[in-house]
Amino acid sequence: MTGRHMPDGKAKAGSGPTLVDVAQAARVSLATASRVFSHPAMVRDSTAQRVHEAARRLDFRPNLLGSKLRAQQTRMIGVMLPTMDNAVFAECWRGIEEAALAAGYSLMLVTSGYDPKRERERVEYLLRHRVDGMVLTVADAARSAVLDQLDAEGVPYVLAYNQAGARSRRHSVSVDNRGSACDGVEALIAAGHRRIVVVSGAFVASDRARQRYAGYQDAMRAHGLVPSPVLSLPSHTASNAAQLRAQIEADDAPTAFFCTNDLLAIGVISDLRRLGLRVPADVSVLGYDGIALGTVMEPALATVVQPNTDIGARAVGRLLAWLHAATGEAPAAARVTLLPHALRVSGSIAAPPGGIRPRPLRSP
Amino acid sequence: MTGRHMPDGKAKAGSGPTLVDVAQAARVSLATASRVFSHPAMVRDSTAQRVHEAARRLDFRPNLLGSKLRAQQTRMIGVMLPTMDNAVFAECWRGIEEAALAAGYSLMLVTSGYDPKRERERVEYLLRHRVDGMVLTVADAARSAVLDQLDAEGVPYVLAYNQAGARSRRHSVSVDNRGSACDGVEALIAAGHRRIVVVSGAFVASDRARQRYAGYQDAMRAHGLVPSPVLSLPSHTASNAAQLRAQIEADDAPTAFFCTNDLLAIGVISDLRRLGLRVPADVSVLGYDGIALGTVMEPALATVVQPNTDIGARAVGRLLAWLHAATGEAPAAARVTLLPHALRVSGSIAAPPGGIRPRPLRSP
DNA sequence: GTGAAAGCGCTAACAG
């Protein structure tokens, strides 16, 4: 917009000196100047020196738009995550940003809010920006219009968190949702719990929640216990207390809750407290995700820990490998990457209360 | 990379049909086809119709790179935030994304981690992408190399959270940090507290923390109380318990803590609990930020609530106004926007304990 | 090693 000061008097309207100006100042051709930055090996050292000097003297700043357009590849990765409000994805973003920028790639972030309509819009937005590929997390990979579209158009992408099925052709980086959930529930069982209820958010919409529920079933059955149906809590607000109360006042009240994500778990712990229960003395709570916040709380949140930052970084890594394979087809090997998970069994998990189940207090 | 199917047999190597193809198919000139999308009013309806049809038939997807390069304005906003790991900025991002995309602008997000060196790199990155302007939060606006650079280059930008001084030429959107902090501390005083300590993270590095501390001093002095020096906790980990213990074991132990941000407050509450104190029965804690998580906890986090999402949206709004003013100079009026704050005085705040100060338990 | 020239896809004068 505003004109800029030109030391040599040659005023330019636009946004600063271009490669042409640099070439001129260094008394080389445009082509050579370009090569100094793109293919340094192709140019004599002394020449490169002159060009660099000229560039520095003129405060030359390469216009990425030009190179991206011309090169027909933007070195940009589109990222679509459900929301930044869940720390899981915020932590993941850190990994994505580090990995991408380190590799000289640029990023374009959009959030979908788990809304299929917005997913389509945002993906279209990314496509118009001509991203070379995408890293994304969708609500349910198995029935995702947007993924189908990407497949049809041959756009390289890798899923983060969504765990592609063994027979899927899709690429994904995640933990073993089912297996890790099973591990978590087994820890609960090992602590002495028998009546364990799974709490989930929008259960039907989330493939991960379903996979984790399956893991819960595995663990229960492996120990001769009968799985309960999932308790689906639509929101993360305190209004969930009512549904929780119904659970804990039942005769066969659960002694432990397994929440399919940490945010939910934190809310459940608070609700339980409001209902007069102590966590973990009266009731245990296990989360899933391993967000940093969980370690800060008191009691610390017991949870299945995913390597969130690493999931992001690895997803970028896989995508880059694909992009650089340049065969147009993704490397066949290892479509689905399963990262190791960990268990944090502490704080919000304890043995179930002895013979006497404490009477929940009525809230005032 | 991969070739795409062309219905009419004219195979194209690149990434799909271009405007030229559409123009051809619609039997109009390239210029007309372009106008249909950029200046619909300039073209006859029937013609526009033909073009739209052709575009749809060919699955035409405009290449934003082309228009951005040619138009010499990218309609892109660069966003630099300290981190997504703090919910404050995640909430802010929501506002930014909504406002920008609604206005037809694209975004490019980077995080600085409060690191000045990274700030420079990331800003350079944004500049190379030729963003039209920026929305950013820096550690300390008063001594920010990156802001000075932006000023020198005449890049339009508006600060979010950083509150530009009255005599500054900079644009900012924030709450009144000092005044709102004062309000919060007065609520503490109104609840009966006299000995109040301010807890902060990297205090010297954050202009907001300093402003909020000043607000604390205002409140204390207004009530004839003597402000304590700030208790600076470098990290958000549990190791802070030691410093907190020193505070609460002192003879004139504070009855309330004012934390300069919510994340810190949550950590402090946990640490206090670990030290055997009940919040708010034994000690009160006031936060600052108003992140959603605070309402989920038990007890709910008392805090000074900023309109985080709105701060982001308004910052974009101000930047857009600036960009559209097109005079090259920012609209002189209202450089600094102060958004209203709110107080959430509940949960973690109560009257100080009666005559007897509870003895903190030693941790096992 | 280096230079000349041809565009990437699109917009914006300028004519008609």
Add this chain to the structure above:
DNA sequence: CTGTTAGCGCTTTCAC
């Protein structure tokens, strides 16, 4: 209203 034309800044054959 519509078409012709000239690039935006950069990379990349193709010669030399």
